[in-house]
Amino acid sequence: MARGCCWRNTSVVFLLGIVCLLLGPAKGKFTPVDISPLERYYLDETKLTSAEYFRSWLTNVYNPVGQKMAQSVEEAYWDYDTNITAANEAATIESSQASANLTRLVAKIAAKFDLSKSEDTQMKKAQREGKELGDASLDPAELTELVTIVNGMESVYSTATICFDPNADANEVSLEDPTNCEESKKLPLDPDLINFMKNSTWDAKKRQYVWKAWRDVSGKKYWRSEYTDENAGYTDSDFLKNLNDIWLQIKPIYGELHAYVRRKLINRLPLEHLSPTGPIPAHLIGDMFSQEWTNMLNFTQLFPAKPLLDVTDEMKRQNYTVDKMFHLSEQFQIELGLKPMPEIFWEKSLFVKPKDGREVVCHASAWDFYRTGDVRIKMCTEVNMDDLITIHHEMGHIQYFLQYADQLLVFRDGANSGFHEAVGDTLALSVKTPKHLSWLGLLKNNNDDRESDLNYMFSTALEKIAFLPFAYIMDRYRYDVFSGKIGTNELNSGWWNYVLEYQGIIPGVPRTEDDFDPGAKYHIDADVEYMRYFISFVIQFQFHKALCDASGHAGPLYQCDINQSKKAGELLSSMLSLGSSQSWPVAMEKITGSRVMDAAPLLEFFQPLTDYLKAENRKNGDVAGW
Ligand SMILES: *[C@@H]1O[C@H](CO)[C@@H](O)[C@H](O)[C@H]1NC(C)=O
Ligand SMILES: *[C@@H]1O[C@H](CO)[C@@H](O)[C@H](O)[C@H]1NC(C)=O
Numbered sequence: 001m002a003r004g005c006c007w008r009n010t011s012v013v014f015l016l017g018i019v020c021l022l023l024g025p026a027k028g029k030f031t032p033v034d035i036s037p038l039e040r041y042y043l044d045e046t047k048l049t050s051a052e053y054f055r056s057w058l059t060n061v062y063n064p065v066g067q068k069m070a071q072s073v074e075e076a077y078w079d080y081d082t083n084i085t086a087a088n089e090a091a092t093i094e095s096s097q098a099s100a101n102l103t104r105l106v107a108k109i110a111a112k113f114d115l116s117k118s119e120d121t122q123m124k125k126a127q128r129e130g131k132e133l134g135d136a137s138l139d140p141a142e143l144t145e146l147v148t149i150v151n152g153m154e155s156v157y158s159t160a161t162i163c164f165d166p167n168a169d170a171n172e173v174s175l176e177d178p179t180n181c182e183e184s185k186k187l188p189l190d191p192d193l194i195n196f197m198k199n200s201t202w203d204a205k206k207r208q209y210v211w212k213a214w215r216d217v218s219g220k221k222y223w224r225s226e227y228t229d230e231n232a233g234y235t236d237s238d239f240l241k242n243l244n245d246i247w248l249q250i251k252p253i254y255g256e257l258h259a260y261v262r263r264k265l266i267n268r269l270p271l272e273h274l275s276p277t278g279p280i281p282a283h284l285i286g287d288m289f290s291q292e293w294t295n296m297l298n299f300t301q302l303f304p305a306k307p308l309l310d311v312t313d314e315m316k317r318q319n320y321t322v323d324k325m326f327h328l329s330e331q332f333q334i335e336l337g338l339k340p341m342p343e344i345f346w347e348k349s350l351f352v353k354p355k356d357g358r359e360v361v362c363h364a365s366a367w368d369f370y371r372t373g374d375v376r377i378k379m380c381t382e383v384n385m386d387d388l389i390t391i392h393h394e395m396g397h398i399q400y401f402l403q404y405a406d407q408l409l410v411f412r413d414g415a416n417s418g419f420h421e422a423v424g425d426t427l428a429l430s431v432k433t434p435k436h437l438s439w440l441g442l443l444k445n446n447n448d449d450r451e452s453d454l455n456y457m458f459s460t461a462l463e464k465i466a467f468l469p470f471a472y473i474m475d476r477y478r479y480d481v482f483s484g485k486i487g488t489n490e491l492n493s494g495w496w497n498y499v500l501e502y503q504g505i506i507p508g509v510p511r512t513e514d515d516f517d518p519g520a521k522y523h524i525d526a527d528v529e530y531m532r533y534f535i536s537f538v539i540q541f542q543f544h545k546a547l548c549d550a551s552g553h554a555g556p557l558y559q560c561d562i563n564q565s566k567k568a569g570e571l572l573s574s575m576l577s578l579g580s581s582q583s584w585p586v587a588m589e590k591i592t593g594s595r596v597m598d599a600a601p602l603l604e605f606f607q608p609l610t611d612y613l614k615a616e617n618r619k620n621g622d623v624a625g626w
C-alpha cells in the first residue's frame with residue numbers, strides 16, 4: 001500500500017441486496033441474487049431482545065443470502081477492473097443497486113431487534129453495523145451517480161496518459177502538444193511515469209514537466225467531484241487526538257530524516273538553490289506523490305561503499321519471473337505455518353497487465369469472493385524489488401481472508417482497515433532484512449556490521465517514516481473538505497498547506513485553484529479512505545515486535561526475522577482468525593498484549609538511526625524543520 005496498492009475496500013459489511021431476474025450468470029453481467037428469503041422470514045416478536053435469536057437469524061437467514069450477494073458484487077467489480085468496458089460498468093452499477101437493496105432490508109430487520117439489555121457485545125456490534133446504511137442511504141439515482149463517478153475516476157486514473165518522450169532534449173519537453181501526440185509518446189502512470197520518476201537522471205526540468213502534466217490529466221478535471229460517501233468514522237474527536245498524539249511521537253525522527261535528505265539534495269543539485277532551512281520541492285523527491293522516498297536512496301545512502309539494499313538488479317540478473325515472486329511470498333507464509341494459497345488463486349488472479357488491448361485498473365488489490373478458496377490478486381506486476389514487497393503486502397490481505405473465512409459473513413473483515421493493511425507489511429519487515437535477502441540469494445556481500453545495519457534502517461526509513469506524514473494528511477485534508485473547513489475556493493491551497501506543515505514539501509511549480517493536486521492520487525479519485533495506511537505503518541511495528549518476541553528473537557528489533565517460526569505464525573493466526581468478530585483493541589491485545597495503538601515499537605526499531613541522523617545533521621549544521 002501505500003504505495004501502489006490497496007485492498008479493495010468493500011466497506012459495507014452487510015453488503016447486499018435483492019433481485020431475481022431472468023438472466024443467468026455470464027461474464028460482465030451481474031448475477032442476480034434472490035433476497036426474498038429475508039423478506040419472507042417470520043420474525044418472532046417475542047424474541048427480539050435476545051442476542052441468541054439475532055445470532056441465529058444472522059447465521060441461518062442472512063448469511064446464505066448475503067454471501068451470494070457478496071460473491072456477485074465482487075464478480076461484477078472484478079470483471080470491470082480487469083476489463084474496463086461500458087457493459088462491465090453497467091454490471092457494477094446494477095450490483096451496487098442490488099446490494100443497496102439488501103443493505104436497506106437488513107437495516108430494517110436489524111432495527112427491529114433491541115439488544116440494549118444484552119451482554120453479548122459481539123452481537124451488539126453486529127447489530128450496530130447491520131443498521132448502518134452507508135451508500136444504501138442514497139436513492140437509486142444518487143447511488144448510480146456515485147458509482148459512475150467513482151468508476152469514471154478510477155478509469156481516468158487507469159487510462160490517462162501524458163505526452164512525453166523521456167529521451168527528448170530537456171529543452172523540448174514542454175513543446176509536446178497533448179492533443180496532437182504520437183502514439184509512442186503517450187505514457188500512462190503505471191508503469192512508465194512511475195519508472196521515469198525513479199530514473200536516476202535527475203533532470204529537474206523534465207521532472208517538473210512530468211509532475212505537472214500528470215496532474216493536469218488526472219486531477220484537474222475532477223476537483224469538483226463530491227466524495228460524500230466518506231465513512232464518518234474518523235470524525236470522532238478522541239480518535240483524531242489519538243492519531244495526532246502518534247504523529248507527535250513520530251515528528252522528531254521525520255524532522256531529522258527530512259533535514260538529512262535536504263542536505264543531500266542541496267549537494268546533488270546546486271543549481272536548484274534549495275534553502276538549507278526550508279521545505280523541499282515535490283518534484284525532486286523521486287516519487288510522483290512524494291509519499292515514499294526510497295528512490296532517492298541512490299544518492300542518500302549513508303555508507304555508499306556498503307551494498308545497496310535494492311535487489312532489483314540481482315532479481316533481473318537471476319531471471320526472476322513474476323510467478324516466482326508470488327511463490328516466494330507464499331513460501332514465507334507457509335513456512336510460518338500459515339495457509340497456502342488455494343488453487344483458484346493461481347488460476348484466476350491477474351498477475352501482469354494483459355497484452356490483448358484490454359483496459360484494466362492496474363492499481364494492485366487483493367480480492368475476497370466469499371466462496372471457498374476463491375481469493376485473488378490483481379496486479380500489473382514487474383520484476384523489481386518494489387513489486388516483490390507489494391506482493392507480500394497483497395498476499396497479507398489474502399492470508400487474512402483465508403484465516404477468517406470460517407467467521408459469519410458479518411465478521412469476515414479486518415479488525416479495522418489498518419489491521420488489514422498491516423499484515424503483509426509486517427511479514428515483509430522480516431523478508432527485507434539483509435540477512436533474509438542474502439539467505440534468499442538476492443543480496444551479495446552482506447556482512448553484519450554497524451554501517452550495513454544503519455544503511456538498512458535508513459532505506460526502511462525512506463519507505464516507512466517518510467510515508468507517515470503523507471498518509472496522515474490525506475484524510476485530515478478530506479475530513480476538512482467534507483466538513484467545510486476547507487472551502488471549495490481553497491481546495492488546492494488547503495492541500496498544499498497541509499503538505500507544507502506536515503511533510504515540509506512545496507510544489508515545484510506554482511499551483512492555483514485551477515489545479516486539483518490531491519486528485520492526482522488514486523485513493524482520492526477512487527474514494528478510498530487512507531488513514532488505514534497511517535495506522536498500518538504504526539501498528540505493523542507493534543505486530544512485528546510481538547511476533548519477534550514469540551519467535552524467541554534476541555537482539556535489536558531491526559535485526560529480527562521471524563523466518564520459519566511456527567510460534568510467530570500461531571500468534572499471528574490467532575489474531576487474524578478473529579476477523580472483525582471482536583473490536584480492534586481486543587484483536588490488538590491478542591497479538592501484542594496491549595489494547596492501544598502506539599508508535600513506541602516503531603521508534604525502537606529506528607532508534608540507532610535516529611541517533612545517527614541527529615549527530616550527522618548537527619555536524620553539518622542542519623536543524624530539523626522548515
Ligand atoms: C471484456 O468485456 C466485454 C464485455 O463488455 C466482453 O465482450 C469481452 O469478451 C471481455 N474481454 C475479455 C478479455 O474478457
Ligand atoms: C432494488 O429494489 C427496487 C425496489 O424494490 C427495485 O425496483 C429494483 O429493481 C431493485 N434493484 C435491483 C438491482 O435489484
Ligand SMILES: *[C@@H]1O[C@H](CO)[C@@H](O)[C@H](O)[C@H]1NC(C)=O
Nearest residue numbers: 166167195196197199200201
Ligand atoms: C532513464 O533516462 C535515460 C536517459 O534519459 C533514458 O535513456 C532511459 O530510457 C530512462 N529510463 C526510464 C525507465 O525512463
Ligand SMILES: *[C@@H]1O[C@H](CO)[C@@H](O)[C@H](O)[C@H]1NC(C)=O
Nearest residue numbers: 200297298299300301304308
Ligand atoms: C547511483 O546510480 C548511478 C547510475 O545508476 C551509479 O553509477 C552510482 O554508483 C549510484 N550511486 C550510489 C551512491 O549508489
Ligand SMILES: *[C@@H]1O[C@H](CO)[C@@H](O)[C@H](O)[C@H]1NC(C)=O
Nearest residue numbers: 314315316317318319320321
Ligand atoms: C538468464 O537468462 C539468460 C538469457 O536466457 C541466460 O543467458 C542466463 O544464463 C540466465 N541467468 C541465470 C542466472 O539463470
Ligand SMILES: *[C@@H]1O[C@H](CO)[C@@H](O)[C@H](O)[C@H]1NC(C)=O
Nearest residue numbers: 435436437439440561563564
Ligand atoms: C530460516 O530458517 C531455516 C530453518 O530453520 C534456516 O535454515 C535458515 O538459515 C533461516 N534463514 C534465515 C535468514 O535466518
Ligand SMILES: [Zn+2]
Nearest residue numbers: 001005006007
Ligand atoms: Zn493493501
